[in-house]
Amino acid sequence: MKAADNTWPWKVLLAVILIGVAAGTWGAVKKIDYQWRWNRVPQYFAYVNEDARKVPFDAEVVVVTDKGEQTVVTVAGAGSDKKEFTVDTASLKVKKGDELFAGDTIGFVTQWNLGPLTLGLWTTLWLSAVSSFFGLILGLITGLARISKNFTARWLALLYVECIRGTPLLVQIFIAYFFLGTVFNLSRNVCGVGALALFCGAYVAEIVRAGIQSISKGQTEAARSLGMTAVQTMWDIVLPQAFKRILPPLSGQFISLIKDSSLVSVIAITDLTKSGREIITSTFATFEVWLLVAAMYLLVTSLLSQLVFYMERRLAVSD
Amino acid sequence: MIKAVNVVKIFSGKAGVVRAVDGVSTEVARGEVVVIIGPSGSGKSTFLRCINGLESFTEGHIIIDGVDLADKKTNINKVRAEVGMVFQQFNLFPHMTVLENLTLAQRRVRRRSKAQADEKARMLLRKVGIAEKADEFPSRLSGGQQQRVAIARALAMDPKVMLFDEPTSALDPEMVGEVLDVMKQLAREGMTMMVVTHEMGFAREVADRVIFMDEGKVVEVGTPEHFFTSPREERAKLFLKQVL
């Protein structure tokens, strides 16, 4: 019998459990008589906006030029006032020779606009990316300081790491915004990125330190015995090997950061979470929006996981 | 070439104070091959590591080509570039190909161009008999091949001296010969060498001088004939009885 034959009962069991959970949830929601409105959701990603074009003064339509989808209308006022409008041909409300009063509508221009969920996702992404970048640099420096021979550097790094790891991120964000932000007159984005980067840096520092210490002393000795300086040895020999080892925990840290970035919504940065809350206050589509927001976080983090997985395989060529 | 004067190395750890090297004085002339032997823990490795500054010594002087390592103004990186070292555990850089292992320090320390470094590296790989492995990663090589790469890597810096710390001790028996052959060839070409080894056959065949160490001290020095046939010291006799 093949080994694969043994797995199918477990696959069935998995399916049964998943379906059971889904059905249970479904039933519970049915009971409270919730009105699902998934059809309202797409407009929060992007929506069409119809913008009216109006004449600002009394005028006569002098030229109407049809350009297919769009039509250009030229109007002339009492003096030498002349103005051109471009509107969608389908929505054109005037023809050549019409007399118009100030405020009359010539036509409409339709435009695609990004909805709050898309904008919120974008904010979450750049916020996480910028904080990760600074967090990585800060963590690298702090990690190196943690193992340096210099007493001051070692202790500064230790204090920083302990302070950050010993306090909640939410409190750090409040301190960054209400205390530091007020004292140094910083914008909320700077405070948000700063708090996240400081937070991330402390954890990255510990990962970097452990990674460097996991590289055998023989590597350093071999490099130094060839006449390479301590800096060259660190850069060419130790860090590349350490990086390969810390890639999994490091990526876990960045994935955490994406999720933790939702906390900056408390200082009124309109990230994905805050956008979700704002939509709910106007639509009451609570269930749909939170499920959707969760799915969007999940999508971003799993894409990142896949990317890291791919990088790991690329780096494994020397094994 | 190398002159050690009364070198003392003291380790003070939790277990107490260890005088790993205890007043060693010796001189190695250009082109000389010196083999250091002695029981485990006698300070052979520590002494060798002091010579290229991997270990800082507590007292005494080590003068290499007129440069005193005890002098605070000495640039240890300059000295190390002239002193090649081969380790028991090979210590190849696992994230680089064999060729990159050989060219990195040439480029970083000797400031050679990529073409120059590559040419030198390929020449040395041919010399140690593994030219075809240039683009492999070290993990694909056998122990004997790795150690030959390590020797080539040290040679790529054109060192004036080569130090070997038990280069064959981590190898399977059938691979010891290929590494020793490379070392013998180096000795014939006139390289100045200090070798810590348990390979008595190598010592007998290649050494100009044998130094026997015990408990951090030089107990007996002599030519291989003298040392292996009629050692004076009791401890040396006892040691030879155990290893031969």
Ligand SMILES: Nc1ncnc2c1ncn2[C@@H]1O[C@H](COP(=O)(O)OP(=O)(O)OP(=O)(O)O)[C@@H](O)[C@H]1O
């Ligand atoms: N980093 C260290 N810290 C403390 N003690 C050390 C250290 N390195 C070596 N020693 C001690 O110094 C002494 C000499 O060690 P060394 O490695 O030089 O001996 P060896 O002759 O090379 O032995 P082996 O043949 O086993 O390699 C030993 O007692 C050892 O325990």
Ligand SMILES: [Mg+2]
């Ligand atoms: Mg040793």
